[in-house]
Amino acid sequence: MAKTKLIFAGGFLGAGKTTLLYEVSRRLVSKGTNMALITNDQAPDLVDTSLLRHTGLDVSEVSGSCFCCDFKALRRAIDKAGANKKKDLILAEPVGSCTDLNATLIKPIKKIMNEDVSISPLTVLADPGRVKHVLIGDYSGIHPSAAYIIRKQLEESEIIAITKSDLYTKEEINSLSNTLKKKYPECKIMTMSSKTGDGIDEWIEYMLANESSGNQILDLDYDRYAEGEAVLGWLNCSIYLSGEEVDWDSFTRSFMNDLALRFDSMKLHVGHVKMIIERGDQYISANFTGSQDTINFRWSAGTSDNAVMTLNARVEMAPDTLEKLVLETLKSNAADKISVTIKRINSISPGYPKPTYRFGKT
Numbered sequence: 229m230a231k232t233k234l235i236f237a238g239g240f241l242g243a244g245k246t247t248l249l250y251e252v253s254r255r256l257v258s259k260g261t262n263m264a265l266i267t268n269d270q271a272p273d274l275v276d277t278s279l280l281r282h283t284g285l286d287v288s289e290v291s292g293s294c295f296c297c298d299f300k301a302l303r304r305a306i307d308k309a310g311a312n313k314k315k316d317l318i319l320a321e322p323v324g325s326c327t328d329l330n331a332t333l334i335k336p337i338k339k340i341m342n343e344d345v346s347i348s349p350l351t352v353l354a355d356p357g358r359v360k361h362v363l364i365g366d367y368s369g370i371h372p373s374a375a376y377i378i379r380k381q382l383e384e385s386e387i388i389a390i391t392k393s394d395l396y397t398k399e400e401i402n403s404l405s406n407t408l409k410k411k412y413p414e415c416k417i418m419t420m421s422s423k424t425g426d427g428i429d430e431w432i433e434y435m436l437a438n439e440s441s442g443n444q445i446l447d448l449d450y451d452r453y454a455e456g457e458a459v460l461g462w463l464n465c466s467i468y469l470s471g472e473e474v475d476w477d478s479f480t481r482s483f484m485n486d487l488a489l490r491f492d493s494m495k496l497h498v499g500h501v502k503m504i505i506e507r508g509d510q511y512i513s514a515n516f517t518g519s520q521d522t523i524n525f526r527w528s529a530g531t532s533d534n535a536v537m538t539l540n541a542r543v544e545m546a547p548d549t550l551e552k553l554v555l556e557t558l559k560s561n562a563a564d565k566i567s568v569t570i571k572r573i574n575s576i577s578p579g580y581p582k583p584t585y586r587f588g589k590t
Contacts, residue, residue, distance in 0.1 A: 230316075231343075231344060231345050231346040232306075232309075232310060232314060232315050232316065232317065232318055232344060232345045232346070233316065233317045233318070233345070233346055233347075233348060233435075233436065234306070234317075234318050234320065234337070234345045234346065234347045234348070235317065235318070235319050235320065235347075235348045235351070235435050236320050236321075236322060236329060236333065236334065236347070236348075236350055236351070237249065237319065237320070237321055237351050237353060237389075238321075238322045238324075238326065238327075238329055238350065238351065238352045238353070238381060238385070239324065239351075239352045239353030239354060239355075239381060239389075239391075240324050240325065240355070240358065240374075240377065240378045240381060240499070241324035241325060241460075241499035241500045241517070241542050242324070242355055242358070242498075242499060242500035242515070242517030242518075243324065243352075243353035243354060243355045243358075243391055244353050244355065244391035244392060244422055245276075245321045245324065245353055246267075246275075246276040246279060246280065246321060246502075247422040248353065248389075248391070248420070248422050248428070249265060249276075249280060249319050249321055250279065250280060250283060250422070251422045251425065251428055252319065252428060252431075252432060253265065253280070253283045253285055253319065254283060255428065255429070255432065256317065256432065257283065257284070257285065261316050261317055262313065262314075262315050262316045262317075263285060263315055263316055263317040263318065263319065264285060264286040264287070264288070264309035264310075264315050264317075264318050264319075265280050265283075265285055265286070265287045265288070265318070265319050265320075265321070266287075266288045266289075266290065266302070266305045266306070266309070266318060266319070266320040266321070267280065267287065267288070267289045267290070267320075267321050268289070268290045268291070268294060268295050268302075268320070268321060268322050268323050268326075269289070269290075269291050269323060269464065269540070270291070270292065270293065270294065270323065270462055270576060270578050271291060271292065271462065271464040271574040271576060272289070272291040272292070272464065272572065272574070273464040273465060273466040273538055273540075273572055273574070274289055274291065274464065274538075274540060275502040275503060275504050275513070275515075275538050275539065275540045276321060276502070276540075277289045278504050278506065278511075278538050279504055279511075279513055282509070282511060286309055288305040288308055288309060289305075290302055290305055294322065294323040294326045294581065295320070295322050295323070295326070295329075295332075295333055296322075296326065296328065296329065296332035296333055296581070296583040296584065296585075297581055297582055297583055297584065298584065299332075299333075299336060299583075299584035299585060300584070302320075302333070303340075303341070306318060306341070306344075306345065310344075317436075318345075324499065324500070324542070325374070325377055325456065325457045325460065325499070325542075325578070326581075327377050327380040327381045327384060327446065327448070327453065328380070328384070328446055328448050328453070328581075328583070328586070329350055329384065330350060330384050330441070330442045330443070330444055330445055330446070331445050331446065331583075331585075331586050331587050331588070332583035332584070332585060332586050332587075334347055334350060334441050334442035335442045335445075335585075335587035336584075336585040336587060338441070338442060339587075346439050347439065347441045347442070348435040348436070348438060348439060348441060349386035349387050349416075349434075349435070349438055349439075349440055349441050350384065350385055350386050350387070350441055350442070350444075351385065351386070351387040351388075351389055351431070351435070352381045352382055352384075352385035352387070352388055352389070353389050353391045354382065354388050354389065354390050354391065354408075355391060355392060355517065356390055356391070356392060356393070356395070356396050356400065356401065356404055357518075358370070358378065358517075359378065359382070359390075359404070359408075360404055360407075362375045362378045362379060363379075363407060363408075363411065369495070369497040370497050370544075371455075371456065371459040371497065371544060373452050373453075373455040373456035373459060374456040374457075374459055374460070374497075374499075374544075375456075376449075376452050376453070376456055377453060377456040377457070380446055380448060380453070382408070382411075382412060382415075383412065383444065383446060384444040384445070384446050385412070385415055385444070386415060386416065386440070386441060386443065386444065387415065387416045387417075387418060387431075387434070387435075388408055388412065388415050388416070388417050388418070389418045389419070389420055389427075389431060390404060390405060390408075390417070390418070390419040390420070391420060391421070391422070392421060392422075392423075393419045393420060393421045393424075393426060393427065394421040394423050394424045394426070401419055405417050405419060414444070416434075418430065418431055418434070445587070445588065445589040450580075450581065453581060454578075454579075454580045454581055457578040457581070458577050458578055458579075459544050460499050460542045460543065460544055460577070460578070461541075461542070461543055461544070461545045461546055461547035461548075461549070461550035461551075461575065461576075461577060462540075462541075462542055462547060462574075462575065462576050462577065462578060463539070463540065463541040463542075463543075463547065463550050463551055463554060463573070463574070463575045464538075464539070464540050464572075464573070464574045465538070465539050465554075465570065465571075465572060465573040465574070466536065466537070466538050466570075466571040466572045466573075467536070467537045467538075467539070467558070467568060467569065467570050467571060467573075468534070468535075468536060468537075468568075468569040468570075468571055469505070469534065469535045469536070469537055469562070469566050469567070469568060469569075470533060470534045470535075470566065470567045470569075471533060471565050471566040471567060472533060472565075473531050473532070473533065474531065474532065474533065474535070474565070474566055475530075475531050476505045476507065476512060476529035476530065476531065476532070476535050477512050477525075477528050477529060477530070479505070479561065479562075479566065480503065480505055480512050480514050480525065480529070481514075481525060482561050483503075483557065483558065483561040484501070484503065484514045484516065484523055484525075485520060485523065486557050486560070486561060487501065487553075487554065487557045488501070488516050488519065488520035488522075488523055489520055490553060490557060491519075491543060492519050492520055494545075496543055496544055496545055497543070497544040498516065498517060498518055498519075498541075498542070498543050498544075499517070499542030499543065499544075500515060500516070500517045500540070500541075500542050501515060501516050501517075501539075501540070501541045501542070501543070502514070502515040502539070502540045502541075503515070503537060503538065503539040503540070504537070504538050505529045505535050505536070505537045506529065506535060506536050506537075506538075507529055507530070507532045507534065507535040507536070510527075510528065510529050510530050511527055511529050512525065512526070512527050512528055512529040513525070513526050513527060514526075536571075539554065541554060546577075547575035547576055547577050548575060550575060551573065551575035
């Protein structure tokens with residue numbers, strides 16, 4: 229029996245992993261591929277999971293820990309995906325601040341689950357603006373230990389996929405591509421845009437055709453790695469919203485612009501802020517990965533009396549302060565027109581990474 233193809237698409241917060249998975253899923257399903265998705269986060273109520281479920285696919289969420297620190301949960305998710313019918317393909321999205329995936333995920337899976345799955349080369353998505361600054365040592369406000377994680381993610385990748393190519397000139401993308409090729413000569417460099425679709429089919433074709441994986445094992449300073457994760461406050465929340473004939477698209481735009489402006493005024497580094505407002509099959513998603521001018525809105529939730537809002541924020545500030553700021557912004561935008569009922573809220577700082585397995589270079 230053919231093995232299930234397993235693809236890990238990593239990369240730092242805001243690199244475009246979820247958008248890529250959404251577009252890839254849409255394309256593969258249209259071709260009859262039987263597939264599933266696995267998302268991952270340090271806490272439940274993940275925007276990525278809510279968004280990807282609108283593809284109609286099986287989506288499992290491993291929450292409360294990264295894949296590598298809860299390998300059993302990842303394995304359960306893989307087994308669950310094929311419980312009713314063996315999947316042709318599983319796409320998995322690790323936590324954006326994770327690295328060391330070859331040693332802690334890919335090599336263990338190849339040893340333990342070799343009869344059931346084959347693993348494609350590890351892809352790391354690279355946001356051109358952020359990666360360009362990290363490569364030249366100009367971190368543009370990002371904490372040096374967070375920049376260390378980005379460098380290590382690039383170092384262990386077998387494919388570096390430069391994302392958001394539609395936002396930059398061809399000369400800028402070519403320059404970054406050449407820089408990456410010189411710095412990581414053993415790595416395949418690709419470019420893509422989830423918005424225009426450029427490069428996505430080429431990436432899919434390459435991933436389906438290749439199985440060489442787990443070859444780049446890092447020399448990693450785990451103390452610095454832990455610091456790079458811990459400098460970010462993490463907030464996940466699920467909230468019920470209600471009012472009379474509320475225009476949810478207008479509300480989303482107002483709230484996200486206001487929140488971005490507040491972060492800008494405090495000169496805070498934003499890993500990412502994501503939200504989705506859903507009412508049945510209609511939804512609007514929004515995200516930003518820096519200043520207000522990086523905000524992106526997609527789709528439409530239209531108008532209704534009730535909706536559910538899921539929000540995730542990763543910002544360099546104390547978790548309790550982040551929670552307070554987000555809730556204050558929500559309250560001011562809801563005003564007296566929208567009733568806000570918090571279903572769940574988690575504001576944390578990630579703990580020290582303790583992977584279940586860590587294989588060496590041999």
